[in-house]
Amino acid sequence: MEEVVKAILADVKENGDRALARYTEKFDHVALSEFRLSAADIENGFQQTAPEVIEALELAKANIVSFHEKQKQTGFVDAEKSGVIRGQLVLPMETVGIYVPGGTARYPSSVLMNALPAQIAGVKQIVMVTPSGPEGIPSAILAAAKIAGVDEIYQIGGAQAIAALAYGTESIPKVDKIVGPGNIFVATAKKILFGQVAIDMIAGPSEVVVLADESANPRFIAADLLSQAEHDTLARAILITTSQDLAQRVQTEVATQLALLPREEIARQAIEKHSAIFVVADIETQFALMNEIAPEHLEIQLNDPLSHLSRVKHAGSVFLGAYASEPLGDYLAGPNHVLPTSGTARFFSPLGVEDFIKRTAFISYTKEALALEKDAVMVLAREEGLEAHARAIQVRFEEELS
Amino acid sequence: MEEVVKAILADVKENGDRALARYTEKFDHVALSEFRLSAADIENGFQQTAPEVIEALELAKANIVSFHEKQKQTGFVDAEKSGVIRGQLVLPMETVGIYVPGGTARYPSSVLMNALPAQIAGVKQIVMVTPSGPEGIPSAILAAAKIAGVDEIYQIGGAQAIAALAYGTESIPKVDKIVGPGNIFVATAKKILFGQVAIDMIAGPSEVVVLADESANPRFIAADLLSQAEHDTLARAILITTSQDLAQRVQTEVATQLALLPREEIARQAIEKHSAIFVVADIETQFALMNEIAPEHLEIQLNDPLSHLSRVKHAGSVFLGAYASEPLGDYLAGPNHVLPTSGTARFFSPLGVEDFIKRTAFISYTKEALALEKDAVMVLAREEGLEAHARAIQVRFEEELS
Structure with missing residues (x-):
């Protein structure tokens, strides 16, 4: 299994869309000239969805948004010490991929639960992938995607879809994080690629x-x-x-x-x-x-x-x-x-806004502030045998020779 | 490599301390009757560390603590809707393992950077593991552990130490998360066990x-x-x-x-x-x-x-x-x-307090509040083919038959 998945990942990394088309034909039994669904396809799915389902999804969205809005974090700045500024930024990830399983089951609620926290976090590009069966993608999935504000949907699935999101291909954008449940091939691909890309939790039985x-x-x-x-x-x-x-x-x-x-x-x-x-x-x-x-x-x-x-x-x-x-x-x-x-x-925690942001620390020191702590830096650097670290501090207090 | 590591993990899972002792003798060339360092050993290391190193570590600790204190999160409660309470708890992990590499290099600063955020998060039990060479564990590492408030230190390393922390043995506690850098065996073990236990980032070159x-x-x-x-x-x-x-x-x-x-x-x-x-x-x-x-x-x-x-x-x-x-x-x-x-x-983000907590959501609804949203729940459950989900709501609005 792991070997099979590794071969698929390497193939998609190497051959991009061509490999993706090949696996999609092999596993999903569809020959696609274009992976991406058109806006008209999505709108069509929305229109074909029963009005009471649309209404229920809209109510769910309102509740999910009002709850997850409360999870938003802000950075901080700490200027308590003279000459020192320290702080933390909270920045959204740029691109996120959501995997939606195919097969007989359809879970439009999962589309909302995965996409809305990413939106609230400020992710600019949310890409959804889902395999298309002979009957296409269920209309309720397309309706949920539209309601959740996902506008890029690609008809790909399996380990090959995970590879496409992790590496990028000619037509699939490379993403920073992949979320959403999948079968054992999908889960294995995610685990192998962890580190190359961020992933969500490993899901087991409920x-x-x-x-x-x-x-x-x-x-x-x-x-x-x-x-x-x-x-x-x-x-x-x-x-x-x-x-x-x-x-x-x-x-x-x-x-x-x-x-x-x-x-x-x-x-x-x-x-x-x-x-x-x-x-x-x-x-x-x-x-x-x-x-x-x-x-x-x-x-x-x-x-x-x-x-x-x-x-x-x-x-x-x-x-x-x-x-x-x-x-x-x-x-x-x-x-x-x-x-x-x-x-x-x-x-592990429930999926949330936190999963779609990252933190960045920052510091600023004046020369005077550094002077107060420079000896401690140099002592520790030398204790660890990292002389160049000590000298990077020392050089700032030496007279210019030239 | 992966096969070697998998065999070590399985052996430690199966045979506990016996396997651990065997690998420690094989790889670290020490025969231990007791993995855990005594309080006297730790105190001894602290005493043997140069006073200016202790002083520098103490200053580093003060700065690390004052910065990371600002990362602490609180939960929230939202009672804006009549009859509905929703909220989120932020809870510390209970037990965390810190891996400290052995070999010729020693990085007491890493002990502080890994242990202090866990302490600030409220982790009750912080366990440190580090392989002991023929010369024992460097005194500055022991001093840093003492300064950081780590009081459980086990002289084990490599993939076998990661296995011991993930599964627990007779003498090593099972932990919720493993952090800290290590060689390729350690990194491979962490990646394999991800999901069984939480791990920190996969570290590459600086x-x-x-x-x-x-x-x-x-x-x-x-x-x-x-x-x-x-x-x-x-x-x-x-x-x-x-x-x-x-x-x-x-x-x-x-x-x-x-x-x-x-x-x-x-x-x-x-x-x-x-x-x-x-x-x-x-x-x-x-x-x-x-x-x-x-x-x-x-x-x-x-x-x-x-x-x-x-x-x-x-x-x-x-x-x-x-x-x-x-x-x-x-x-x-x-x-x-x-x-x-x-x-x-x-x-990914810098290591921080966030890495040692998890979130728990909660909701409370009155019957009246549920009545307003029950139809939407049932519509979505039935759309997804999960009839028992719909009935769990429905049963709450049926007359008792008995």
């Missing part, structure tokens, strides 16, 4: 942990667990409760609701093989176990849920109370749905 | 770009270029100037100063093979070329340097004016010296 007490509604909880389970046969849906009675009732409800789902088979495997209900002694144990799991999604269906927020050490996104159902966060509430999975909430 | 006009001092510039060049035969030192005369004088100065350096051979290779002086027409071209390079270090030795800061699009750390010599930033000014190299300043 999971939810629900913390509940006897006051919680078992029907709501069962429905939320199943919404997680329907994603993927490897998805994990976990309830941790202090109530034996609630545990029983949730189990019954899961069985009842599961039987009625269109994606019953997927959800059943996730529930039977990767999910669990834990009954524990107290609230401390609930949170200790949850923090051990470091879940992607956490629902706190306890009395006075907000009061427990400070117990959360590791979680991607937290849903407080009976009505903050996890799918509300997936689509509409505004926080990002691209979240750290499989325990990586210990060190 | 570089500086100096932008100067006819008012600049050629001796200062030559000294700064050479301080970069002495790092590594692959280091790049680049001057971009509008003055043919300055270019000439810098070239002469470089030759003069180079001949006097202890690390002349290294610096000469860097200067001859990887460095350059560009004479360009105007200030716009200077900045355009510099932004194309996206240098790790940027010196702006132009008239009124601060006025040009807004022209910087891609650079790790910027040094403004004749006295902000780059080595000042390496050791003492306060901004971090762990910087994006080889053009990665387009998308």
Whole structure:
């Protein structure tokens, strides 16, 4: 697998569009004379999308934008010491690539979740790539792209699309960062190219942990667990409760609701093989176990849920109370749905504006300010055996010889 | 190489301390009964370090702390919409590992630059690993660790140390993130384990770009270029100037100063093979070329340097004016010296407090607030073919049947 991907990357790096066209024909079964979709194609997709979907995407956009606007950072300047200015700039990345998977599933919500934070960060050029099947690109994806302000869409996918974004080709711009989920070829290509280009997190199967007490509604909880389970046969849906009675009732409800789902088979495997209900002694144990799991999604269906927020050490996104159902966060509430999975909430964060900026430090010293600290610089430079470093300071205090 | 590293990682994952001891004996030629240094060992190293080095490290620490304190972020709460609370927590990582390379070079300044931002972020456990040679660990490294507040130091190195930190062993704690430079084995191990654990940037050779006009001092510039060049035969030192005369004088100065350096051979290779002086027409071209390079270090030795800061699009750390010599930033000014190299300043940032925190989003909705947005959630869920997502919302508005 890694060898296959490496060969594709090298080929696209070497042969650009020609290689890209070859792989697109081979894997996506389409022969393209032009990778880029026209504005008319995008507009057409928008027009073919049901009005209630457009309306829902617009509402989602408004909530995502108002939430992510609050993530914007500014730089700082520190001039507290005489003769010294120190500071930090926050600058947007220039060009970002968003990968949108093809296949039977279509996730217009992911287009919003990936593109809008980049826009808010101030990224100038947002490029979307997505493989085109025989039926083209789903209209809802094109509508979401238009709503999110993405105007460059290329019909390419797989490892070859990742290579094109990382290296650039005659028709595909080289980008600074690649975000968005993909199949194993896409994930492998991203991991190999990390460093050459920035990438987002490595995504694993999705999971939810629900913390509940006897006051919680078992029907709501069962429905939320199943919404997680329907994603993927490897998805994990976990309830941790202090109530034996609630545990029983949730189990019954899961069985009842599961039987009625269109994606019953997927959800059943996730529930039977990767999910669990834990009954524990107290609230401390609930949170200790949850923090051990470091879940992607956490629902706190306890009395006075907000009061427990400070117990959360590791979680991607937290849903407080009976009505903050996890799918509300997936689509509409505004926080990002691209979240750290499989325990990586210990060190990764939800996708956000932060992912599309970089920081630059700056300093300015007067000669007098440098004079006060020059000896310390030279001592450390010489301690580390870097004499030229010491001399770069020293030369500034020597008389001109000429 | 990758195969060798993968075998080491698998062995340490499987066999823990036993494998670690075996590799430490094989590669570092020391047989250890205990990996961890005692408090007495660390104190001893501190005592053996020259007082002026201790004093310089303390001054560096004060400047690093006062700068990085300004990077601290807080979360936010947004309660602008009736019945809706949305917000973001900023939480420290719990455990972080710092790799400090062994070998002949010793860089106590790197210990401060890696450990202090983690401390300021609120990381509870900062673990340092560094291979012990026959002469043990340099006392200045131990002194820097003590000054930086690192109290767990393990005498391990190489890919086996990275594996130990990523997986944990009987005696080495599993960490959330690994930072710090290392040789090719260390870098390869970090890249392979990325996702299992967070890592810092992939570091390449060091570089500086100096932008100067006819008012600049050629001796200062030559000294700064050479301080970069002495790092590594692959280091790049680049001057971009509008003055043919300055270019000439810098070239002469470089030759003069180079001949006097202890690390002349290294610096000469860097200067001859990887460095350059560009004479360009105007200030716009200077900045355009510099932004194309996206240098790790940027010196702006132009008239009124601060006025040009807004022209910087891609650079790790910027040094403004004749006295902000780059080595000042390496050791003492306060901004971090762990910087994006080889053009990665387009998308990576200097190491900072941000690298040791993660964000967690949260939402709370009342039933009434959810009622206003429920249709949009269900429309999008069904558009994406995720019926259980829609039902998780719907169930909250159905009459109880029992």
